[in-house]
Amino acid sequence: MIPFDFEYYKPQTITDTIKLYHDLDLMGRKPIYYGGGTEFISMARMHNVYSEAVIDIKGIPELNIHEMKDNELIIGAAVTLTQIAELNLFPLLSLTVKRIADHTIQDKLTIGGNIAGTIIYRESVLPLMVADSDIVIAKKDAVDRLPLKDVFNKRMNLEKGDLICQIIIKKEYLNLPSIHVKRTKVEKIDYPLITMVALEKDKKIRTAFSGLGGYPFRSSKFEQLLNSNKSNKDTKIKDAINSLQSFITDDLHGSSEYKKFMLHNMLYEALENFEEGNK
Amino acid sequence: MIKFSGKTVLNLNINGENLDVVVKPSDTLLYTLRNELGLTGAKPGCENGDCGSCTVLIDDWPIKSCLMLTVEAKDKKITTIEGLKNAPIQKAFVENFAFQCGYCTSGFLMVCNSLALHKPKANNHTIQEWLQSNICRCTGYEEIQSAIKSIINNEI
Ligand SMILES: Cc1cc2nc3c(=O)[nH]c(=O)nc-3n(C[C@H](O)[C@H](O)[C@H](O)COP(=O)(O)OP(=O)(O)OC[C@H]3O[C@@H](n4cnc5c(N)ncnc54)[C@H](O)[C@@H]3O)c2cc1C
Numbered sequence: 001m002i003p004f005d006f007e008y009y010k011p012q013t014i015t016d017t018i019k020l021y022h023d024l025d026l027m028g029r030k031p032i033y034y035g036g037g038t039e040f041i042s043m044a045r046m047h048n049v050y051s052e053a054v055i056d057i058k059g060i061p062e063l064n065i066h067e068m069k070d071n072e073l074i075i076g077a078a079v080t081l082t083q084i085a086e087l088n089l090f091p092l093l094s095l096t097v098k099r100i101a102d103h104t105i106q107d108k109l110t111i112g113g114n115i116a117g118t119i120i121y122r123e124s125v126l127p128l129m130v131a132d133s134d135i136v137i138a139k140k141d142a143v144d145r146l147p148l149k150d151v152f153n154k155r156m157n158l159e160k161g162d163l164i165c166q167i168i169i170k171k172e173y174l175n176l177p178s179i180h181v182k183r184t185k186v187e188k189i190d191y192p193l194i195t196m197v198a199l200e201k202d203k204k205i206r207t208a209f210s211g212l213g214g215y216p217f218r219s220s221k222f223e224q225l226l227n228s229n230k231s232n233k234d235t236k237i238k239d240a241i242n243s244l245q246s247f248i249t250d251d252l253h254g255s256s257e258y259k260k261f262m263l264h265n266m267l268y269e270a271l272e273n274f275e276e277g278n279k
Numbered sequence: 280m281i282k283f284s285g286k287t288v289l290n291l292n293i294n295g296e297n298l299d300v301v302v303k304p305s306d307t308l309l310y311t312l313r314n315e316l317g318l319t320g321a322k323p324g325c326e327n328g329d330c331g332s333c334t335v336l337i338d339d340w341p342i343k344s345c346l347m348l349t350v351e352a353k354d355k356k357i358t359t360i361e362g363l364k365n366a367p368i369q370k371a372f373v374e375n376f377a378f379q380c381g382y383c384t385s386g387f388l389m390v391c392n393s394l395a396l397h398k399p400k401a402n403n404h405t406i407q408e409w410l411q412s413n414i415c416r417c418t419g420y421e422e423i424q425s426a427i428k429s430i431i432n433n434e435i
């Protein structure tokens with residue numbers, strides 16, 4: 001049970017939603033956007049979040065779009081992980097979301113909520129990072145389309161009341177050779193020890209990770225070393241992992257040493273798979 | 280714009296019937312089903328999305344009712360275990376001994392019923408993907424898999 005009361009709003013347009021948020025904020029109601037609600041409800045139950053006004057964003061048509069348009073894939077922020085997996089327009093994203101939480105929760109969890117949420121893993125961001133995605137954000141006075149890399153640094157850099165509306169991925173990225181690997185401590189359904197996505201574009205491998213440290217990331221230094229023309233795979237991988245030395249942390253899922261060991265093997269297999277695919 | 284504040288009478292479509300029920304915006308669907316409507320088939324377990332014992336169908340897809348607000352269910356079709364009337368999966372559970380204490384059973388039945396509806400030719404991988412949403416403390420997983428496989432045209 002949720003141990004406090006709130007009002008529930010379900011607006012139908014982006015303009016109404018932004019105005020409502022700011023009006024309620026001025027009234028001191030601590031408004032919160034509500035997508036799938038999986039994080040809100042579980043945190044509210046434990047007194048980890050409080051709001052007197054919940055704004056359900058699932059009634060806004062732009063946030064429910066899920067289609068190809070002008071050579072771009074547009075995914076509304078209120079689209080659920082199951083819808084993404086079923087339509088499967090970006091296979092790397094489908095593989096990634098199919099391993100977030102469990103199948104039933106994927107029916108409710110939204111991609112916008114996973115990106116904006118407070119848990120550190122935010123696994124659905126990873127394919128978006130390697131695919132140079134853009135993100136459409138409604139702000140108080142404007143709706144902006146911005147490169148994800150400019151607004152995601154450890155977490156989404158949103159100002160109070162900013163609403164994630166859509167994610168846009170260019171068609172040329174959708175079917176490139178790619179790999180998704182999620183390793184957990186024990187159970188298949190769990191937050192990651194390491195989740196890795198890798199995508200090959202212009203003969204270079206791009207990678208993004210969750211679980212290694214305190215936030216999802218993509219590192220240009222790491223990729224440069226991984227793609228170096230050294231012939232020995234082990235050396236390249238060691239060099240790349242060494243560049244992350246201080247970033248890889250011990251946590252409940254595994255020690256940093258264990259994570260480095262796992263990462264080495266994951267990268268080795270990934271490089272072999274890409275090589276195999278290029279033969 | 281839809282707005283709910285304080286206690287409101289909401290009309291919900293549950294198991295094919297339209298029912299009026301008093302809800303607060305902060306009520307979870309699990310709470311309303313059990314405490315306001317007496318539909319106690321959906322079971323509270325973890326109330327955190329982990330165990331699946333509270334699973335119901337919303338527009339025929341499985342949802343953990345502990346992670347859904349009742350007000351979100353407005354204009355949706357809700358199916359609880361009480362709405363499964365001699366569905367093939369119920370018979371299959373009996374024939375395959377797919378329950379022991381029975382606490383997880385309604386949740387598993389709802390997931391299996393939806394799986395049979397949406398993926399009548401599901402392979403082993405898909406079956407496992409769907410079933411992994413639920414926990415059986417009595418560990419009857421093999422029997423539950425046999426039950427679902429017996430109704431979805433799959434080699435056991
Ligand atoms: C049992 C369980 C297991 C899980 N396992 C994993 C896992 O392995 N990996 C993983 O990455 N995640 C996992 N999650 C998911 C994660 O913890 C969050 O619950 C989920 O990502 C939140 O998505 P939601 O749509 O339900 O968001 P909500 O609860 O609706 O919102 C989450 C936050 O984001 C904000 N928000 C939502 N939508 C928007 C928007 N469009 N614009 C701006 N802000 C917005 C909300 O205000 C809120 O602060 C798991 C969750 C559960 C319950």
Ligand code: FES
Nearest residue numbers: 324325326331345
């Ligand atoms: S009670 Fe809902 S998932 Fe456990």
Ligand code: FES
Nearest residue numbers: 379381415416417
């Ligand atoms: S039969 Fe007892 S928990 Fe599953």
